[in-house]
Amino acid sequence: MSRKNQTLGEFIIENQSSFKYTSGELSRLINSIRLAAKVVNHEVNKAGLVDIIGTAGDTNIQGEDQQKLDVYANDKFIQTMTKRNIVCGIASEEEDDFISINSQDENHQNKYVVLIDPLDGSSNIDVNVSVGTIFSIYRRVTPVGTPVTIDDFLQKGNQQVAAGYIVYGTSTMLVYTTGDGVNGFTLNPAIGSFYLSHPDMQFPENGKIYSVNEGNYTHFPQGIKNYIKYCQMEEGDRPYTSRYIGSLVSDFHRNMIKGGIYLYPKSSVNSEGKLRLLYECNPMAFLAEQANGKASDGFTRILDIEPTELHQRVPFICGSKNMVDKAEEFMRNA
Ligand code: AHG
Ligand code: MN
Ligand code: MN
Secondary structure, X not given: OOOOOOEHHHHHHHHHHHOOOOOOHHHHHHHXXXXXXXXXXXXXXXXXHHHHHOOOOOEOOOOOEOOOHHHHHHHHHHHHHHHOOXXXXXXXXXXXXXXXXXXXXXXXXXXXXXXXXXXXXXXXXXXXXXXXEEEEEEEOOOOOOOOOOHHHOOOOHHHOOEEEEEEEOOOEEEEEEOOOOEEEEEEEOOOOEEEEEEOOOOOOOOOOEEEOOHHHHHHOOHHHHHHHHHHHOOEOOEOOEEOOOOOHHHHHHHHHHHOEEEEEOOOXXXXXXXXXXXXXHHHHHHHHHHOOXXXXXOOOEHHHOOOOOOOOEOOEEEEEHHHHHHHXXXXXXX
16 A cells, blocks of 8 residues: 655555566666666756866866766666666667676576666756656566567567656656556655655546647648647637647656646658657656556557667657547548
8 A cells, every 4th residue: 555755665665566576676676766866866956067067078076077967867877777786688768779787696587678768858957957767667578597689678668567757857756657557756855765745646638738849830740730720729628738848758747747748749850750669658658558648659559569679769649648539530630
């Protein structure tokens, strides 16, 4: 039984037995993400001090090279999961290829792979606007005891065992699912612990917010153009309000709490859209469905798309169920 104010550590232990594979390995993995999140959070909070402590490429007074925050976050998450020896492979938006983790002492006994967008919304770093981290976890499909292969990473989103995000906002929150609803934990920075603040998060079935980069309007498919006009039309509970932060994590988080839809369609400039299926769309789609929302590429359920490459991009429409249904209707009828 989850209760408010429970720490994330307590929650993980208490809910371990409700997870169908109860080896504790997944719990340890989520624990290590929790740890890396705190380290990255600390660094994100210092981003505004860049003029004082040096920018990427500089050397700081301790003689350490300053890194860009997205590189830093990438290194921290990979290091934490590698050193603690709890995954057999990692794929990251920041890496060209997946990383196989060969643990010497346990002979590849680990069962999980992680896919990660270490710093989402990176264009917002320099302007003090919320950014995030997105993660997605699968059981490997190749035999335990052998190095991982690309097949372990190119699994459909409906095979995910857990997914979540961290939003580094006015508060820092970790929100995740293991397929049994979505729970949100807020970091108390004074104590350094995450507390359950948002149990059983749910998208309202209807919403009044649409989030899309309208600067790309002229390049959008006709169905999306028509849907945007529908959002702006004065009728019933419309016009909707437009809100676009430019960090998927933050836009998603707001829409889940208030009710809304996020759209990153394909366009005549980005023929497949911009967002990455494996690092961004699948984890967010899993969270959306677990929170009574919906995620689609305009025609197909995101979680049913067969991945063909690690850095594949797809159009992404995600949010309150009735709103996504409506957008799909416009796509079909265009
Ligand atoms: P990332 O910083 O990981 O590259 O992701 C940025 C993504 C997403 O977070 C955001 O919603 C979208 O790109 C914004 O793109 P535009 O600037 O093209 O609107
Ligand atoms: Mn991203
Ligand atoms: Mn990123």
